[in-house]
Amino acid sequence: STQSTGSPFSVLRTMSTFGRLFRVTTYGESHGLSVGAIIDGVPPCMQLTEEDIQPQLNRRKPGQSALTTAREEPDQVFIQSGIENGITLGTPIGLLVKNMDQRPKDYNSMSKVPRPSHADFTYQVKYSIKAVSGGGRSSARETIGRVAAGAIAEKWLKLQFGVEIVAWVSSVSDINMDNTKIDVNTISRADVDASVARCPDLEATQKMIEVIKAAKEDKDSVGGIVTCVCRNIPVGWGEPCFDKLEAMLAHAMLSIPATKGFEVGSGFEGTKLRGSQHNDPFVLKENGKLGTSTNNSGGIQGGISNGESIIFKVAFKPPATIGKAQKTAEYLGTEAVLEAQGRHDPCVVPRAIAIVEGMAALVLADAALIQMSRQATHQPINSEISSKLHTIYTKPTNNS
Numbered sequence: 025s026t027q028s029t030g031s032p033f034s035v036l037r038t039m040s041t042f043g044r045l046f047r048v049t050t051y052g053e054s055h056g057l058s059v060g061a062i063i064d065g066v067p068p069c070m071q072l073t074e075e076d077i078q079p080q081l082n083r084r085k086p087g088q089s090a091l092t093t094a095r096e097e098p099d100q101v102f103i104q105s106g107i108e109n110g111i112t113l114g115t116p117i118g119l120l121v122k123n124m125d126q127r128p129k130d131y132n133s134m135s136k137v138p139r140p141s142h143a144d145f146t147y148q149v150k151y152s153i154k155a156v157s158g159g160g161r162s163s164a165r166e167t168i169g170r171v172a173a174g175a176i177a178e179k180w181l182k183l184q185f186g187v188e189i190v191a192w193v194s195s196v197s198d199i200n201m202d203n204t205k206i207d208v209n210t211i212s213r214a215d216v217d218a219s220v221a222r223c224p225d226l227e228a229t230q231k232m233i234e235v236i237k238a239a240k241e242d243k244d245s246v247g248g249i250v251t252c253v254c255r256n257i258p259v260g261w262g263e264p265c266f267d268k269l270e271a272m273l274a275h276a277m278l279s280i281p282a283t284k285g286f287e288v289g290s291g292f293e294g295t296k297l298r299g300s301q302h303n304d305p306f307v308l309k310e311n312g313k314l315g316t317s318t319n320n321s322g323g324i325q326g327g328i329s330n331g332e333s334i335i336f337k338v339a340f341k342p343p344a345t346i347g348k349a350q351k352t353a354e355y356l357g358t359e360a361v362l363e364a365q366g367r368h369d370p371c372v373v374p375r376a377i378a379i380v381e382g383m384a385a386l387v388l389a390d391a392a393l394i395q396m397s398r399q400a401t402h403q404p405i406n407s408e409i410s411s412k413l414h415t416i417y418t419k420p421t422n423n424s
Contacts, residue, residue, distance in 0.1 A: 040161075042170075042276065042279070042386060043065070043386055043389075043390045044390055044394065045065050045390055045393040045394055045397070046063075046064075046065040046066070046177060046386065046389040046390040046393055047063070047064045047065050047390075048061055048062070048063050048064075048169070048170065048173040048386055049061060049062045049064075050166055050167075050168075050169030050170060050173075051169065052123075052165070052166065052168075052169070053155050053157075053158070053160040053161060053163070053165075053166075054123075054155070054157065054158030054159055054160060054163035054165040054166075055123065055155075055157040055158045056123060057122065057123060058120050058121060058122045058123055059121050059123065059165055059166065059168045059169055060104075060118070060119045060120040060121055060168070060169050060172070061118075061119045061168075061169030061170070061172055061173045062116050062117070062118050062119075063106070063116065063117045063119070063173045063176060064116045064117075065390075065393065066106065066112050066114065066117055066176060066177075066180065067112065067114065067180060067393075068111075068112050068113055068114030069111060069112065069114075070111070070112045070179070070180055070183065071110055071111060071112075072103075072107055072110065072111070072112050072117075072176065072179065073103070073107075073110050074100075074101050074102065074103055076175060076176070076179050077101050077103075077119070077172050077175040077176065078100070078101055079175075080171050080172070080174065080175040080178075080378045080381070080382060081099045081100075081101055081121070081168065081171055081172060081175075081378075082099070083213075083217070083375070083377065083378040084099070084167070084168070084171050084375050084378040084379060085097055085098070085099040085375075086367075086369075086375070088375070089220050089374070090220075090237065090240075091220060091221065091233065091236045091237070091240075091369075091370070091371065091374055092369050092374065092375055093367045093368050093369045094367045095125050095367045096124075096125050097123065097124055097125050098124060099121050099168060100121065100122070101119055101120070101121050101172050102119070102120045102121070102122075103117065103118070103119060104117075104118035104119065104120055105117060105118040106118065117176065119169065119172045119173070121168050121169075121172070123165070132156075133365055134156070134362065134364060134365070135156045136354050136355060136360075137352060137353075137354050137355070137360045137362045138352075138354075138355060139344055139345055139362065139364060140344065140350055140352050140362070141341075141344040142159065142162070142344040142345060143159060143162035144159065144162075145355070147159075147160070147161075147162060148355065158366070159345075162281065163281070164280075164281045164282070164369075164372065164379075166281070167280065167281065167379045167382075170280075170379060170382050170383055170386070171378050171379055171382040172382075173382065173386060174381060174382020174383060174384075174385040174386050175382065175385070177382075177385040177386050177388070177389035178381070178382075178385035178389075180389060181385060181388055181389055181392065184392070185256060185257070185258060185392065186256040187254065187255065187256050187257060187385075187388060188254070188255040188256060189252065189253070189254050189255075189381045189384050189385055189388075190211050190212060190213055190216065190252070190253055190255075190381070191216070191250050191251065191252035191253075191377040191378075191380040191381045191384075192206075192211065192215075192216040192222055192223060192224050192250070192251055192252075192377060193216075193219075193221055193222045193223040193232070193248055193249070193250060193251075193373045193374060193377065194223070194248075194249050194250065194251040194337065195248050195249040196221065196223075196232040196235055196236060196246060196247075196248040196371060196373060197232075197235045197239075197246040197247065197248065199228055199231045199232050199235055200228065201223050201224070201225035201228040202225050202227070202228065205224065205225045206224050206225070208253045208333060208335060209255065209333065211224060211253065216377065220233065220374070221233055221236070221373075221374050222373070222374045222377050232248075236370050236371045237370075239342075239370045239371065240370035242348065243346055243347030243348040243363075244342075244346050244348050244370070245342040245343040245344075245345075245346050245368075245369070245370045245371060246342050246370065246371045247282075247284075247339070247340050247341045247342040247371070247372075247373070248339075248340055248371060248372075248373035249337055249338065249339050249340070249373070250337065250338045250340065250373055250376055250377055250380050251335070251336070251337050252335070252336055252337075252338070252377075252380050252381065252384055253333050253334070253335050254323070254333065254334040254335075254384055254388060255333045257323060257329045257331065257332075257333070257334055257388065258329065258331065258392075258395075258417065259328070259329060259330055259331040259417040260328060260329060260395050260417065261328065261329040261388065261391040261392060261394075261395050262324065262327045262328040262329055262391055263327070263391070263394060264326060264327040264328065265327070267327075268324070268326075268327020268328070269324050269327055269328060269329055269334075269387070269391060270288045270322070270324045270327060270336075271327065272387045272390075272391065273286070273288065273334075273336060273384065273387050274286045274288075275387075276383040276384070276386065276387045277336070277338045277380065277383060277384075279383070280338070280376065280379050280380070280383060281372075282340045282341050282343060282344075282372055282376075283338055283339065283340055283341075284339050284340070284341045285337075285338070285339030286336065286337070286338055286339070287336065287337050288322040288323075288324060288334070288335070288336040288337075289319065289320050289321050289322020289323070289324070289335060289336075290302060290320040290321075290322070291322075291336075291337060294320055297320075302320050303320075304316035304317065304318045304319060304320055304321050304332075305317050305318070312416075313331065313416060313417065314331075315330075315331055315332060316330065316332055319332045319333065319335065322334060322335045322336060323335060329391075331417070338376075338380055340372050340373050340376060342371070343368055343369050343370070343371070343372055345364045345366065345368045346364055346368070347363055347364055347365070347368075348363070349361050349362070349363045350362050350363075402414075
């Protein structure tokens with residue numbers, strides 16, 4: 025929600041908060057003492073410890089391979105509140121991760137020169153001040169709180185509905201994986217993590233590694249695409265018209281640093297098809313439920329989940345901070361040459377998969393709680409079709 029004091033200078037106060045019923049507020053800067061999150065709306069009576077959260081933070085943390093930044097951070101999470109004897113209380117959960125390897129002095133040379141395509145210039149103009157070291161809130165280090173919160177959301181989704189979320193690197197620069205080598209219905213995180221590039225096509229992995237290492241050697245960077253599948257999503261999640269499920273996913277994904285594109289299902293390629301080719305015919309599945317024989321819709325129709333797997337892609341640009349000399353200008357317009365110092369990723373996508381999975385979990389947990397609140401008071405119309413559909417498709421499945 026928003027708050028207003030009636031002053032002409034009143035502002036929205038939700039810039040660091042995401043979600044409606046499952047709400048997450050992140051805090052912290054790249055080279056401050058800590059980063060973390062406050063999560064409100066976690067259902068009570070769920071078993072939860074740091075061990076449920078740490079694996080995803082380990083997949084996101086820096087220094088995990090030669091393809092990532094050399095910054096060394098354990099990224100150990102500490103639960104500060106909302107838990108007693110390993111059980112959620114239904115009260116706000118506080119999460120803290122200490123920054124252990126800060127080097128703010130690495131950014132002294134960039135205090136007068138905004139990094140090209142980075143947030144330095146826009147933050148300075150918008151707020152009249154900016155965090156010189158590491159970009160502050162615009163740094164991807166802010167996403168630690170998202171990943172940690174997402175791990176909690178994901179555990180609840182798994183227990184309540186059997187939801188599974190898996191993301192992988194499908195391209196780096198102009199290297200694309202062979203999509204025929206995976207089955208989106210069965211691909212696992214173990215399959216993804218078998219590749220240092222987080223690409224389940226091992227042949228493409230080798231080419232991606234070469235491209236990333238070449239960029240790193242040249243003090244440059246490259247971009248890529250992350251694909252994500254969300255399985256076992258019940259029918260009915262998403263709030264038309266403006267909070268459609270794909271709209272909320274796009275909101276979540278495009279809030280991740282360095283993202284430049286989002287598509288769901290057939291995406292932009294679908295524009296090349298006719299409707300007769302693109303439409304997903306309905307069929308009766310083996311489980312006795314209505315489904316579709318194809319999935320060009322990507323699991324969402326009319327902004328509402330249709331029971332099929334949700335599939336989407338997120339495009340990440342080449343990281344803006346590079347050591348390669350660039351002709352640019354200082355804040356006041358004087359010409360300058362910038363050779364960025366510090367430790368930075370030559371390509372973010374191998375680490376971004378945990379962020380994409382986390383944000384997807386936050387969107388889905390929020391959508392699930394909203395739909396459950398509707399069902400708590402919903403009375404279907406007294407007709408055979410309405411009553412049967414309501415019974416078959418909207419009753420949560422408890423897999424715990």
